[in-house]
Amino acid sequence: MMSRSFKNKLFKGAVHASAALTVLFLIFTIGYIFMRGLPHVSWKLISSQASYISNIIGIFPNIMNTLYIIGLTIAIALPLSIGAAIYLTEYTVDDASRMFARIIAFAMETLASIPSIIFGLVGMMIFTQLFGIKQGVLVGSLTLVMMILPTIIRTTQESLATVPQEWRQGALALGAGKWFMIRTIVLPSAARGIVAGVILAIGRIAGESAALLFTAGFGLVLHDFFRALTSSSASLTVALYVYASERGETDVAFAIAVILMAIVLALNTFTKLLTKFWGNENVSVNVSAEKAADEANRAASHLAGIGVCDRSKRPQPMVQR
Numbered sequence: 001m002m003s004r005s006f007k008n009k010l011f012k013g014a015v016h017a018s019a020a021l022t023v024l025f026l027i028f029t030i031g032y033i034f035m036r037g038l039p040h041v042s043w044k045l046i047s048s049q050a051s052y053i054s055n056i057i058g059i060f061p062n063i064m065n066t067l068y069i070i071g072l073t074i075a076i077a078l079p080l081s082i083g084a085a086i087y088l089t090e091y092t093v094d095d096a097s098r099m100f101a102r103i104i105a106f107a108m109e110t111l112a113s114i115p116s117i118i119f120g121l122v123g124m125m126i127f128t129q130l131f132g133i134k135q136g137v138l139v140g141s142l143t144l145v146m147m148i149l150p151t152i153i154r155t156t157q158e159s160l161a162t163v164p165q166e167w168r169q170g171a172l173a174l175g176a177g178k179w180f181m182i183r184t185i186v187l188p189s190a191a192r193g194i195v196a197g198v199i200l201a202i203g204r205i206a207g208e209s210a211a212l213l214f215t216a217g218f219g220l221v222l223h224d225f226f227r228a229l230t231s232s233s234a235s236l237t238v239a240l241y242v243y244a245s246e247r248g249e250t251d252v253a254f255a256i257a258v259i260l261m262a263i264v265l266a267l268n269t270f271t272k273l274l275t276k277f278w279g280n281e282n283v284s285v286n287v288s289a290e291k292a293a294d295e296a297n298r299a300a301s302h303l304a305g306i307g308v309c310d311r312s313k314r315p316q317p318m319v320q321r
Helices: 004-040 043-047 060-090 095-112 116-130 137-161 165-173 178-189 191-206 210-215 236-246 250-306
Strands: 049-051 056-059
Touching: 004 250, 043 056, 043 060, 043 250, 049 060, 056 060, 056 236, 056 250, 060 095, 060 137, 060 178, 060 191, 060 236, 060 250, 095 137, 116 137, 116 210, 137 191, 137 210, 165 178, 178 191, 191 250, 210 236, 236 250
Parallel strands: none
Antiparallel strands: 049 056
């Protein structure tokens, strides 16, 4: 028979080994990609445009297309996700709204489990064939919006749920409206969680290729933003697929992988810094919310003490005969 202390040590060692194995696998993957791709990263590769006539390999159009897709997808998905999360957290008070919330939750779980290539086929059929929109950044972004909605909604919903209920009650007790309370107290307090969902969404957008093959296209030509909306525009992941599988340029594919990882890291770092800036500004908001809750509780206690809340202690009006 193994003693309890030995079992605890064995379990603790297994947990530490699993964590170390995960970290080592991540370090190995990133290190291998940088080892294979970093020697082939050059300014010419980053700043030039691909040309079959001049035999030039350049990915500058793909970098811009990736940034276009990330920006447009987040711009469309973020308001929808935050609005859905606010409804699910703050406005589901009766049976009908709870039933509708369960339908939304089921739809989110279903969307989260669908393979990305199915999203690509559905996006191509709906936006390209049904609505007649040409392949490009717009169709690719609309398709990716459907993919990342569950991620941002879930993280935003969990962040909103962590805001203390007393802050809401304090704001409402001082006369604030529902939307004013959400906009000035709840959302600023949940900003960190919302940004975390955005970071996860950016990672998925930047690493997506299967859905963009059918929606954004394979174009390697540089366009401005408005023309790229309806022109075939390959992202970095699509370009990586083209160079690795169709053209056999494995070194270029690894170089693209390095650049893609650097872009995602830069965007995540910028988002983290923005979160810290918001956090410093939201300290006063949180303190005000706490004071509001305390004042509301004191006011309620005072009113209860003098008998305002007790109908039996209120003076009865004189009945005139």
